[in-house]
Amino acid sequence: MAQRKAGEVEAFLSRPDTSFPVVVLYGPDPGLVSERADKVAQLSGVDPSDPFSSVTLQADELERDIGRLFDEARTVSMFGGRRLIRVKGAGNGRNLSDAVADLADNPPEGATVVIEAGDLKKSAGLRLNAERGRGAMALPCYQDEGRSLDRMIDEELGEAGLSIDRAARETLRARLGANRLASRGEVRKLALYALGRRTVTEEDVEAIVGDVSADTVDETVDAAASGEVRLLPGLVERLTGAGTSIFQLQGALLRHFQTLQAMRAEVERGTPVPAVVERRRVHFRRKGAFEAALAAWDGAGIARALRRIEADILLSRKESALADTIMRRMLTEIGVEAARRRRARR
Template sequence: MASKKAHEVDAFLSRPDTSFPVILLYGPDPGLVSERAETVVRHSGVAPDDPFSHVSLQADELERDIGRLFDEARTLSLFGGRRLVRVRGAGNGRNLADAVADLAADPPAGCTVLIEAGDLRKSAPLRTQAERGRAAMALPCFQDEDKALDRMIDEELAQAGLAIDRAARETLRARLGADRLASRGEVRKLCLFALGKGQITQEDVEAIVGDVSAETVDEAVDAAASGEVKRLPELIGRLVSSGTSTFQLHGALLRFFQALQVMRGEVEAKGTPVSAVVERRRPHFRRRPALEAALGAWDGAGVAAVLGRLEHDILLSRRESALAVTVMRRSLIEIGVEAARRRARARR
């Protein structure tokens, strides 16, 4: 299988290997996927601003016209040298997965095909074809762990010529991690703020660094609604540690299922395919797979039951503020478990 473990990806990307001209980067952290994609671009030798050598495509457009990917991948560079075809926003599309299988079996000469995807299950067609292909490499990009965060912080501090005390580092770490690019941006902003001071203090961190982990709300809603139960404990931990308002999360859940109710009505009343209903909503590519999974799993009665439960939980959280976190945790877990059961029944 042509794949690397999460901790091996940075080492692989530091030594460009053109024997794998088809590269798939996937994972729940879009910032990390994007940052590593930029590393591939730098090592490719292709100028990012050269329209003849660097082509950027959207995965949803390729699903409607997959022939364009083959045309771009097999086009010779006008002025010689390698070409780079970058595909963004990939997910569970079958046409792209089949194209990866073909390109991995018969790789294009002098061209790198770089695909950026969201979180893909082990059985996802795109991931499977990339791992099986002799000329393809699948690279997982998972959420930053403490060691990875510390390494990124150290890199930025070294470039700025700054040190940081232990308390400040712990405070900084607690506010980072939801998205690699956003996290790096916050550290760079902190370094600029402290430039010339020599050492960053906890007061500096609290004054300038935003709470990047607030983005976890959308991740938690998507995981619960689509039945990704295994992700919920870690996401809940991040929500609690970041001090996220329980009302903020319950409000996001309520809005998600209200929208799902409208879409489900269209599926059941008109027989419109799930993918077509989601396409008309034009969700952000990061959230699209979860929305499709949720819309396929929940029927109208199930959505109505969740909305009733959420209204009860929101009222309970307001009346019993000391239990708000417990109620939030229960809401996410119960919804996630029910979604997982529904998806399991649908697969039988």
């Protein structure tokens, strides 16, 4: 079967191999998937900036017009040489999965097809067809752990002529997120901060590398529940860029509204909103958002919001390729509803 174990992927990518012109990369870390897809593209020898030799397609568009993929894969480059076709955002789409099976059995001559997918189950059609086809390769991309993460840290700091002491390394590893590209960016930022010195210290890491995920999750659910809709796009981008999973954010939103439901019940029994928030010992930075949300939502509204969140979490699990879209829509619509309720109470 044409596949590699997670620990074998780096070795596979260390040398060009055109015997597998169709490469499917998948995993929960979109940054790592993208970085390795860039490596495959580089090994193809095609200039990605050449519009006559390279094209990037979106998986959802191909589901509506899969013939485009075959046209691009079978087209001969105008000036000779190989062609590069990259497909982004793949998931459980039937048409793309079937197309991979066809291209794997009848590999395109002079073309490399690189497909970036999310975390595919063993039974996913796209993954199975890539593993079974004679001209395709499936490469799993999982989060940086252990030696892989240390290798990336040493690589980036080594290019800057820096070493890192043990305490600093442990602190840095704890602060890096689940997204490979975001983690690499943080290490590069650290290297720039320590430029001119020989060793990176723990103080350097604490000064320049932030652990943004936990704080940003709280900010995001607070913004949605209190109606600060304009803040949501930037907060969500920060989270996805740091590798925070969609289900982590959805779970945080669900727990937040469950907490609001219990607090709102106290308010409706006659306890003032500030007193309820104070009794719950909410962090001082979040008090304003909690008070705004409790003032905006009544018990019935919170109950409806909880049913909506639960339904969207279930839908996201069933339609994993659409999970990001479902999550963004859910946050926006809840935020809009909260803002409408706040205006109505003024």
